[in-house]
Each structure stands twice: as C-alpha cells, then as structure tokens.
Amino acid sequence: MSKFISARLKELEAYVPGEQPQTMRYIKLNTNESPFEPSPEVKAAVTSGRAASLQLYPEPDCTELSDALAGRYGVGRENIVLGNGSDEILNFCFAAYFDRLSPVIFPDITYGFYKVFGDLYGSDYTQVPLDSGLRVNPDDYIGANKNIVLANPNAPTGIALGLSDIEKIVSSNPDNIVVIDEAYVDFGGESCVPLIKKYKNLIVVMTFSKSRSLAGARVGFAIADSGLAADLNKIKYSTNPYNINSMSQQAAKAALESDEYYSANCNRIIDNRNAFCRRLEKLGFDYLPSSANFVFARKSGVSGLELYTRLKENGILVRRFDNPRISDWLRITIGTKEQMETLAGALSGLTEEMK
Numbered sequence: 385m386s387k388f389i390s391a392r393l394k395e396l397e398a399y400v401p402g403e404q405p406q407t408m409r410y411i412k413l414n415t416n417e418s419p420f421e422p423s424p425e426v427k428a429a430v431t432s433g434r435a436a437s438l439q440l441y442p443e444p445d446c447t448e449l450s451d452a453l454a455g456r457y458g459v460g461r462e463n464i465v466l467g468n469g470s471d472e473i474l475n476f477c478f479a480a481y482f483d484r485l486s487p488v489i490f491p492d493i494t495y496g497f498y499k500v501f502g503d504l505y506g507s508d509y510t511q512v513p514l515d516s517g518l519r520v521n522p523d524d525y526i527g528a529n530k531n532i533v534l535a536n537p538n539a540p541t542g543i544a545l546g547l548s549d550i551e552k553i554v555s556s557n558p559d560n561i562v563v564i565d566e567a568y569v570d571f572g573g574e575s576c577v578p579l580i581k582k583y584k585n586l587i588v589v590m591t592f593s594k595s596r597s598l599a600g601a602r603v604g605f606a607i608a609d610s611g612l613a614a615d616l617n618k619i620k621y622s623t624n625p626y627n628i629n630s631m632s633q634q635a636a637k638a639a640l641e642s643d644e645y646y647s648a649n650c651n652r653i654i655d656n657r658n659a660f661c662r663r664l665e666k667l668g669f670d671y672l673p674s675s676a677n678f679v680f681a682r683k684s685g686v687s688g689l690e691l692y693t694r695l696k697e698n699g700i701l702v703r704r705f706d707n708p709r710i711s712d713w714l715r716i717t718i719g720t721k722e723q724m725e726t727l728a729g730a731l732s733g734l735t736e737e738m739k
C-alpha cells in the first residue's frame with residue numbers, strides 16, 4: 385500500500401478470491417464453478433461475427449440479452465440490470481443504497497464480499513449471527529426495519545430459506561431494500577423472482593457463473609422493480625457503461641437458449657451431491673443440508689486446516705474459511721461423479737491417517 389491511498393481506504397481488507405491455479409493439476413472443487421463446459425451453442429456464439437467484432441464497443445444497454453432474460457423470467461426489459469458478474473451487481477447495490485445513514489444487515493457467516501462492500505462504502509452494517517445449526521433465522525430479519533442482504537441458498541452453508549420466509553422478510557420491511565442473492569438457486573432453491581411484481585423493495589441477484597457454466601465470462605444480473613433497476617443502472621452508467629463485453633453478451637444470450645442442456649447439468653450435479661452426502665455420512669462427517677452446488681462438511685476431531693492442506697497435497701482443492709466459528713468446516717464444490725469418487729477416497733484415507 386502506498387502513502388497516497390485515501391484515509392477512508394487505508395484499513396479496507398479486500399476480498400480474497402478462492403485459489404485459481406493455472407495448471408490443471410488439481411481437482412478443483414474450491415470456487416463453485418460448474419464441472420461442465422458451456423453448451424455447444426455458447427461456444428459457437430463467442431466466435432460469431434457480433435462477438436468477435438472487438439474493434440467496436442459493446443452495446444451498453446445489452447438490449448438483446450436483457451430481452452432474452454426478461455422473456456426467460458417473465459418480467460420486462462426495464463426490470464433487468466446486467467453486471468460484470470453478480471459481484472458487480474452487489475457492488476451497485478451497496479453503492480446505491482447502503483451508506484452511513486442507511487443501515488444494512490446480513491448474516492455473520494455468508495458471502496464474504498458483503499462485508500467488503502460494506503467497508504468499501506462506509507456502510508453502517510451489522511452481521512447477524514446464524515443460529516447454532518448455522519441456519520438463517522427468518523425472525524432476525526422479519527420487521528427488522530433495516531436494509532437486508534441474504535444469499536439464498538446461503539453460502540458457504542448451502543442452506544436455503546423457503547419462499548414464504550423470504551416473502552415475510554420482504555413484506556415486513558417495506559421502507560428498506562431487501563437484496564436476495566440467488567447465485568445458487570438453480571441447484572434446488574426456490575427463486576423469489578415472482579415477488580418482484582408485488583414488492584417495490586426487492587432486488588433479486590443472479591449469475592451465469594454457476595448453473596450456466598460461464599464463470600469466466602463474468603455475467604450477472606439483477607431483477608427488480610423498474611425504479612430500483614433504474615437506480616442500479618445509474619451506478620452502472622456512472623462507473624462503466626460497457627461493463628459486459630461483446631463476447632460475454634453473445635455467450636450469455638446463447639446460454640439462455642440452451643436451457644435443456646443446463647438443466648440436465650444441474651440435475652447431474654444434484655444427483656452427485658446426494659450421492660456424495662451419502663458417502664460423507666458413511667465416513668462419519670457432519671454436513672449441512674445443501675440446496676447448492678457445494679456441501680459444507682466437517683469431521684469431529686479432525687482439523688479443517690490440516691484436512692484442507694492434506695487434500696491439496698493430494699491434488700484436490702476445496703475451500704476453507706479463516707473464521708473461528710467455521711474453521712474446521714470445508715466447503716466442497718460438487719463436481720463430476722468421478723471427481724467426487726476421487727475426493728471420497730481421499731477423505732476416507734486421510735481421515736483414517738489423521739485419527
């Protein structure tokens with residue numbers, strides 16, 4: 385850090401992304417990517433004329449992609465905001481709404497970026513503890529009279545709240561913004577997108593990074609009442625109007641046209657998750673009931689750090705968080721059947737050795 389950084393940012397602790405090793409040496413189960421490649425239609429789209437005309441700026445409004453999303457989710461174009469990954473949409477939300485005078489709450493154990501954005505914008509934020517089962521207690525949010533950010537399913541736990549709880553949270557905080565981050569909703573959660581027609585304070589955040597195999601393309605989006613969407617677009621046009629590059633616009637549009645391919649992949653991941661949980665049970669692990677493409681697990685008496693390290697030495701990358709409440713837990717992305725078999729074998733051998 386230099387002496388020139390603004391006083392406001394001196395203490396900011398940046399988000400630390402999961403490791404992205406550039407060799408294929410690892411079985412990579414650490415950043416919740418899809419183990420499946422993009423659909424053939426997406427691969428064709430990124431080399432199409434429109435995508436490859438890189439001498440031109442991309443279309444800033446992403447009209448075709450917005451219309452395709454509006455059609456897919458049964459809303460209007462005016463309800464859609466595109467972001468460079470859903471991280472950028474979350475950035476827009478914090479920039480637009482959560483400052484020193486407009487408090488926001490989110491769980492103590494959730495997606496780590498919420499805290500980073502809170503610090504970046506000097507938001508007045510409070511981290512609400514998950515209950516002893518690492519669950520979000522809806523009563524902590526119903527009628528809270530504060531802005532709210534919830535990942536549903538939550539990360540890294542994978543536990544989802546039902547639609548009726550989400551509706552109670554949204555309807556009981558009419559004077560505050562409720563952001564529901566549905567990055568993992570396609571793996572078994574219940575989307576609250578239908579509620580946006582009823583509530584003017586709800587922003588649903590989604591991504592192409594997980595269920596649609598496009599983490600590298602960086603496309604996320606928000607669905608919200610048109611007034612809120614206009615607010616978020618105001619931030620987009622005040623920072624980076626060309627935030628979605630031409631190739632990614634074409635890739636995301638083609639992905640929406642490959643629904644069958646991606647829903648089959650989601651079903652495979654759900655099957656692999658269920659089979660892997662049965663293996664974990666046999667191996668004596670505790671795990672949380674996941675509605676996402678990852679499982680949060682620990683084995684009593686086994687150090688999370690040691691198990692993480694030993695797995696890495698054995699060529700398998702998973703994610704561990706340096707938070708005392710969950711330091712012995714590992715977040716394991718669900719990969720292919722073969723990858724999960726290899727991991728289960730390694731877990732069996734290593735936990736036996738580490739006894």
Ligand code: PMP
Nearest residue numbers: 469470471495535567591593604
């Ligand atoms: N929300 C949650 C809960 C996440 O886990 C992630 C992935 N790290 C994101 C949002 C951001 O994903 P992306 O920017 O790739 O859309």
